[in-house]
Amino acid sequence: MLYFSRWKTILIWAVVALGVILSLPNILPQSTLDSLPGWAPKRTMTLGLDLQGGSHILLAVDRQDLVNERLNATRDDIRTLLRDARIGYTGLTGTGRSVQVRVRDAADAEKARTALAPLTQPVSSGVLGNAITELSLGEPEPGLLRFTLTDEGVNYRVNSAVTQSIEVIGRRVNELGTTEPVIQRSGADRILVQVPGLEDPQRLKEILGQTAKLTFQMVDQSVPVQEAINGRPPAGSTVMYSTDDPPVPYLIENRIIVSGENLVDAQATFNQQTSEPVVSFRFDARGAGRFGQATQQNVGRLFAIVLDNQVISAPRINEPIIGGSGQISGNFTTQSANDLAVLLRAGALPADLTIVEERTVGPSLGADSIAAGKLASLVGAALVVGCMLLVYGKLGLIANLALAANVALIIAVLTMLGATLTLPGIAGIVLTMGMAVDSNVIIFERVREERNQGRSMVQSFDGGFQRALATVVDANFTTLIIAVILFYMGTGPVRGFAVTLGIGIVTTVFTAFTLTRWLVAVWFRKWRPLEFPKGLVQYLPLNPRIPFMRYRNYGFALSGFASIAVVGLLFVSDFNYGIDFKGGSLIEMQSRDHVSKPGEVRDRLGGLNLGEVQVQAFGEQGELMVRVPTQEGGDNAEQTVVDKVRMELSDDFDFRRIEVVGPTVSGELAWTGTIGITLSMLALLVYIWFRFEWQFGLGAVISTAHDVIIIVGVYVVLGLEFNLSSIAAILTVIGYSINDTVVIYDRIRETLRKYKKMPIDEVINISLNQTLSRTILTGLTVLLALIALYFFGGEVISSFVFAIIVGVFVGTYSSLFIAGPLLILFKLRPDMFENEKSTAIAATAQPSGS
Structure with a gap:
């Protein structure tokens, strides 16, 4: 185990060197990066919106708006088709998702169905080749034809609207001059827009919130507008209001002369006579022809320029406008004129978009978050490094070198993946620093045990690495399961935390069993130590005699009482829900x-x-x-x-x-959070059951459920805000608690193989005592990292970190007094591992040296 061939050494250090090189640009100033040669790596991590400022906006397509629009179009189509076929009809109405029409002469019913047949033709072929029919035709009674929008048709319209909206939004956002915006589909009917470094988020919302349906329509001057407001507008006309303050009413003919689809350009300029901001526009050939013809026929009348059913201006036609260009004037500022030009150039949205979620961070707060994250990282690293040096001496130095390489690899992987670094992501790196040394602690404590049994130093380290491998893999894999679930159920910053935590787990296992082992091998060859290095760890006994099992009933009683009290408290006191869950x-x-x-x-x-x-x-x-x-x-x-x-x-x-x-998203987030916690429990049950026995899986899940209940109780009693970050904190506590529990369970399984005749309570007690030093040291390093985050990480993550700090204490307690003792209640028997004993003995007897 302590021998490394040359190619292994080269490979290990190549990976570490590559990690350092790729991570280095993240700490170099931009001026230095610009001076580097072209072949040098210059890519840096992308900062999240909470670190550089910007906007995260989730838009939803209004399905009902699309349904209403399609019903109106269907009515118009029915009217046109029946008129062209010279078929008399009556009762053309629409309700819900249906439009119906009655044919006056029953003898024309078949002729009407033939004339209207194009409405029920497939509009597209589905993914599997099935045709999508938008309208279905029914005939409740002879002569009454009813067209109903199908679910497939509505979904087809929504999908098309989302695709088209993404293109329009992309053009609008790019017109603002922003860098690297993210515009992508989110689910079936939503669009995610993320614009980093935006100075004016409010302007972005205004740009995205407008449908920008521009039309040119004639003003109906046949009756006074006030008469139309008080009575009933003439057929074919609608009352609309201007954008002035107070708004001015106009009676507008429904007939559209030209629409925004015929625009080929729009620019913000200034009126040469008044110097006021205006928007100059230019039509395509078709639009210019129609506009010229309309103005030629209506000289002296008013025509309205309408944007999203609001009248921007209503000038008088003094002479025909046949050049295909013109100006839109109004109460514009320079920015509002430019924004309108942006909207017109980008085109209209096919449907109304509703902002269902918005998260905006100003650039000043982002700078503060970066400063807080750097300080918390430095303090956390200093505390963890100092702790390992004091506890393990020279081996602590080796662990710290591996830790430094581990952090470099995390940053390098994040950089290569193009992952976004968020403030919770920084928290994930700091927490990983605390948890990363756990693998080294497990290995070093195994070495101490081997040495205590009289083996030589080489044999002790060889056996320590070998015996710790399965424990480290099991413990870290369970935490990786939590990180994966956290990534899929989380959004935004929570995902950033999950990504860094997951990458940190993988790099931790790599450095623990390659770099740490290589450094230990070099240390052996150069200094040839005869004893385990001295440090504060020597004051931690390897085999303490704490009678944990004697107090198990007290632990059960205390935990049972606390759990019932929390559940009871939930019936009389509610959570302090954050906006994530209640809107x-x-x-x-x-x-x-x-x-x-x-x-x-x-x-x-x-x-x-x-x-x-x-x-x-x-x-x-x-x-x-x-x-x-x-x-x-x-x-x-x-x-x-x-x-x-x-x-x-x-x-x-x-x-x-x-x-x-909004209320739509908040309900979904609450459901997603519940599903995330439930899935994590099931996944851990399956994995531990697969790796151990069902008693271990059930014991781990029960003790972890206990931890969740207690953390929930802390939120309720202290009135802490419960939001998505709280779910992330609970899942992190689950990961830590399971990590601790798996280490103990692994030792219990090993002891059961070794002492088949020993009563189960004594086996568990010995195992808890043998792993106690590891439990204390791991908890200490994690707490040091968390304390640095709590005091220096800023207000944004303080409640998130506080919950994890409480969870570390609760998770450690449940591992000792709940998870282990539960195995007695589940009738765990030593003979379950009889078939594994011969394999274990054979593995122990094999000579080391790979």
């Missing part, structure tokens, strides 16, 4: 005079009819956290809240972070 808005602001004013802000927002607004001061620079409950008007009402708060407070406060979660 609403969270706004972090900073006073421009750096003076905290929660009372004043609460009073100013009280008159906006937003419900029970919470205003909380934190930090020392006039920072406030405003929480607004979910609104009754649905997803669109949530966006109105932010606009109202911004209008009220923008003169006195800088908006550093905005999170808006």
